[in-house]
Amino acid sequence: MVKNLVELRGLKVAFDGVQVLHGIDLDIARGEAIGLVGESGCGKSVTWLAALGLLPGKATVSGSVRVDGQEILAQPRHVLEGVRGKRIAMIFQDPSSSLNPVLRVGRQITEALAIHRGLHGEAAKAEALRLLDMVGIPDARRRIDLFPHEFSGGQCQRVMIAMALAGEPDLLVADEPTTALDATIQAQILDLLIALRAETGMATIFISHDLGAVSQVCERACVMYAGRIVEQGTIQALFDNPRHPYTRGLFDAIPRLDGPRERLIPIPGTVPNPRDLPEGCAFSPRCSHAAIDCRTRMPVLSATDDGRLLSCHHPVGSHPPIGVTHPVGARVLEALS
Amino acid sequence: MSEHFKTPLIEAKGLVRTYEVRQGMFGRATPVRAVDGIDLRVMPGETLGIVGESGSGKSTLGRMLLGIDPPQEGQALFEGKPMPKLATPEWRALRAKMQFVYQDPLAALDRRLTIAEQIGEPLAIHNLVPKPHRETRVAELMSAVGLRPDQAGRYPHELSGGQRQRAVIARALASRPKLLVCDEPVSALDVSIQAQVVNMLRDLQEKNHIAMVFISHDLKVVRNIADRVAVMYLGRIVEEASSDVIFKTPLHPYTKALVSSVPVPGKLLQGRVILQGEPPNPANRPSGCAFHPRCPLAADICRTSVPQLLSVADGRTAACHMVTRAEASVAA
Numbered sequence: 001m002v003k004n005l006v007e008l009r010g011l012k013v014a015f016d017g018v019q020v021l022h023g024i025d026l027d028i029a030r031g032e033a034i035g036l037v038g039e040s041g042c043g044k045s046v047t048w049l050a051a052l053g054l055l056p057g058k059a060t061v062s063g064s065v066r067v068d069g070q071e072i073l074a075q076p077r078h079v080l081e082g083v084r085g086k087r088i089a090m091i092f093q094d095p096s097s098s099l100n101p102v103l104r105v106g107r108q109i110t111e112a113l114a115i116h117r118g119l120h121g122e123a124a125k126a127e128a129l130r131l132l133d134m135v136g137i138p139d140a141r142r143r144i145d146l147f148p149h150e151f152s153g154g155q156c157q158r159v160m161i162a163m164a165l166a167g168e169p170d171l172l173v174a175d176e177p178t179t180a181l182d183a184t185i186q187a188q189i190l191d192l193l194i195a196l197r198a199e200t201g202m203a204t205i206f207i208s209h210d211l212g213a214v215s216q217v218c219e220r221a222c223v224m225y226a227g228r229i230v231e232q233g234t235i236q237a238l239f240d241n242p243r244h245p246y247t248r249g250l251f252d253a254i255p256r257l258d259g260p261r262e263r264l265i266p267i268p269g270t271v272p273n274p275r276d277l278p279e280g281c282a283f284s285p286r287c288s289h290a291a292i293d294c295r296t297r298m299p300v301l302s303a304t305d306d307g308r309l310l311s312c313h314h315p316v317g318s319h320p321p322i323g324v325t326h327p328v329g330a331r332v333l334e335a336l337s
Numbered sequence: 338m339s340e341h342f343k344t345p346l347i348e349a350k351g352l353v354r355t356y357e358v359r360q361g362m363f364g365r366a367t368p369v370r371a372v373d374g375i376d377l378r379v380m381p382g383e384t385l386g387i388v389g390e391s392g393s394g395k396s397t398l399g400r401m402l403l404g405i406d407p408p409q410e411g412q413a414l415f416e417g418k419p420m421p422k423l424a425t426p427e428w429r430a431l432r433a434k435m436q437f438v439y440q441d442p443l444a445a446l447d448r449r450l451t452i453a454e455q456i457g458e459p460l461a462i463h464n465l466v467p468k469p470h471r472e473t474r475v476a477e478l479m480s481a482v483g484l485r486p487d488q489a490g491r492y493p494h495e496l497s498g499g500q501r502q503r504a505v506i507a508r509a510l511a512s513r514p515k516l517l518v519c520d521e522p523v524s525a526l527d528v529s530i531q532a533q534v535v536n537m538l539r540d541l542q543e544k545n546h547i548a549m550v551f552i553s554h555d556l557k558v559v560r561n562i563a564d565r566v567a568v569m570y571l572g573r574i575v576e577e578a579s580s581d582v583i584f585k586t587p588l589h590p591y592t593k594a595l596v597s598s599v600p601v602p603g604k605l606l607q608g609r610v611i612l613q614g615e616p617p618n619p620a621n622r623p624s625g626c627a628f629h630p631r632c633p634l635a636a637d638i639c640r641t642s643v644p645q646l647l648s649v650a651d652g653r654t655a656a657c658h659m660v661t662r663a664e665a666s667v668a669a
Contacts, residue, residue: 039527152615182390183554184612187598191611209527212600253532255561257584257599263539264561266532270497 005030005170005203006051006088011063011073013043013050013227020274021046022227023063025301028171033197033204035214035235037250038224041271044207047224048173052088053080086116089164093176095156099148105132105159106144109166116167131162134199136192154185161192165200172197173205178213186213193217211250215239223247226272226282229301233308243308243315245287281313289314344417345378346516346548347402347435351411352376354397358620369620371397373572374411376646381515384542384549386563386580388556388595390616394572395552399518402550403435404428415516433463436509440521442501446493452504453479453489459511478507483537499530503537510541517542518550523558535562556599560584568592571619571627574646578653588649588660590632626658634659 006028013021021043028034036044049055051065051073065073072083084090092098100108109131110124119127125144132140135158148156157177164172174193178186190213197204206217214221215235222232223244231244242248252265269286272278278285284294293313301311354372359365372394379385389395400406402413404420413420415435421427439445446455457475460466466474476486482503493501502522509517522538523531539562542549553559559566560580567577568591576589587593597610614631617623623630629639638658646656655661 039529154615182616183556183598184390184594185615187600187609187611190600210600216600250528253528255532255535255557257557257560257596257601261561261580264532264536266536267529268533270499270530271527 004028005032005068007064007066008047008051009064009066011047011050011065012061013046013055014060016058017060018275020227021050024229026222026229028203028205030170031197031201031203032220033206033218035218035221036205036207036224037209037211037214037221039209039271041226041274042224043227044224045175048090048175048205048207052084052090052173054084054090085112085164085169086167087169088171088173089167089169090173090175091157091160091164091177093179095160095180096148096153098160099156101148104145104147105151109144109159109163112163112166127166128162131165132159134165134196135159135162136188137162152185154181154188157181157189158192161189161196165196168200169202171203171205173207175207176209177206179208179210190216211254223250226277227274228282228311229309230283230311231308232301232310233306237306237308241317243304243310243317244283244312245289245314245316246283248316249286281311289316343380345414346381346383346416347550348378348414348417349375349398349402349411350414352398352401352408352413353410354394354401354406355409367620370572370622371619372401372408375572375574377567377574377577379516379548379550381548382542382546383565384551384563386559386566387550387552387569388554388559388566389569390554392571392616392619393569394619395569396520398569399437399520399550399552402516403432403437403518405437430463433459433465433512434514435516435518436512436514438502438505438509438517438519438522440524442498442505442525443493445505446501448493451490451492452484452496452507456504456508456511459508463512465512474511478511481510481541482507483533497530499526499534502526502534506534506538506541510545510547513545514547516548516550518552520552521554522551524553524555531558538562556584556595568595571617571622573627573656574654575628575657576653576655577646582653588653588655589657590634590659591628594631626656 004027008024008026011021011024024047038044050061055061061073063073064071067083067087072080106128109128113119113124113127129140129144132144137143137155137158151159178189181189193204194217206214208214218235220234221238222229223246225246231238231247238247242251249267253267255264267286272282280295280297281299284290291314299311299313301309304310352372352375353370355368355370357366358369375398387395387398397406401408404413404423407423415431421431453475456478457471460471460474479489484500484503523534526534535558551559551563563580565577566580566583567574568589570591576583576592583592584596587596594610594612612631617627617630625641626639626644629635632639644656644658646654647661649655649660
């Protein structure tokens, strides 16, 4: 038996000859929750759309995606269909545009049950009701025959999650599932994702630009920049002691809900255009720690002694992390104790 | 204390705005009170943050403060004088003193004009700067918001999201306004860029002594930029206080839930107040306190009587039976 559920190796994507993903390596163990964070255009969504063969034809995808040791990249449709929705399910940011507006939600869920589990008729309906109950749709028996527009945004996202669970997937890929929702509803959906994972034991990939949300759902996170993973480690390691200047910059740029109302510390400049990536480290033009070698030599993602992966010639932060001084880290330890 | 005697730059008194909403093509139109009796005041140079979920009426309120959406009841006063009627010459003249910044800069900019032309437009419309000097003033405005001189000839689609929002802000500043109403100005931007724009707004405001109404659903950004914060729920203000105290010691159960719903990086989910249910439909407003169906503290009185926004401490108000009762018993 293969140890990892999913293994990505050297996953690359180009659109019309412009390389946007530069080789992603990632292992997902059974039941694990991994966060992918980064700003728009860093490739966090494209990674999973490419892995599941959901990109349009003009995209060139190369590398390897293995599910339980079986290659799925560039495989015929029937192989992919056995994985998509069944082994790996995906939910998106805008639930109302992912649901079919002219079909009743019950029908949409039973359709998934018929395809992936061969359930029909009363058995399928009973299972759809169970799923709707599980994701917290109140009064599911009456509402199963309603149309998507009769549900609120948060409830549409719950329906999407119920549909994703229909195939009893081993991995749920959630792409910004709470970004379009109100704060109090966002908290409910995060809570639901955590509860479902505890109940079903499925692994979760949580794609988000919100570091706060990622740290609540996941044990491990990858920080991506310009189509590459620049730092990867446990949530605690990343938040205690971010080593990549970009990770550190992302933390510093977030305003705080406590402490003094100081000026924010932005990351200068903007994300580079993928057509025109800087030489050496892609982050070097915005980096306060950049030296000469950063502008000429590309850093390689490699393991450090404390078990994280890092791609930086001149990392920030203390090493090894003795005596946490970073305020965010101190708060993590407080919360854990 | 002298603040009380100064004239507020803008003051709202009992603002009400109702929309007619039809259920289906032949359904009866039902009135929806999007803004339901709002009182507020903003002093010159002060920033008032307005937070709330979608449908709470915060954007409608912003438009009403500028007179774009006329109130059905109540009135807005600018420098102590009633707002002139929409689209009259007096209103247009006043609009130079109050500007609006929207969430989506691409929609707010004209795709066929260069950004320098757009930043210069208010100068021409309000006839503020004679034509020969306009170019200099545009260059000044661009540098004030951190745009490079070589970007003057660019079209909106050639700029990044952050740069577009800078251009929108430069255009808003062109007429030297006294009030800026910003509706979710940084929500569409990435964190690193968001921090750049927030800092810029703070600097510009401090330098030019501009008052600001900052509407956002992002509590962290509002806390950073606002002096005072009003929390809205279903068309009403439920709590108002300085931004330092309101997030530290929220009183209203809804504010408490909002503050607790903000995921703090590195903090675990445990111990958070997670509200049950969804914000109710404004067309079908619950009786009594609109928040009572979701409120963990709700008692009988909350189902029948509407709580008024009352002063609970120096400079802070709340509309909650449970809070005002507790404060009264402390005082007694």
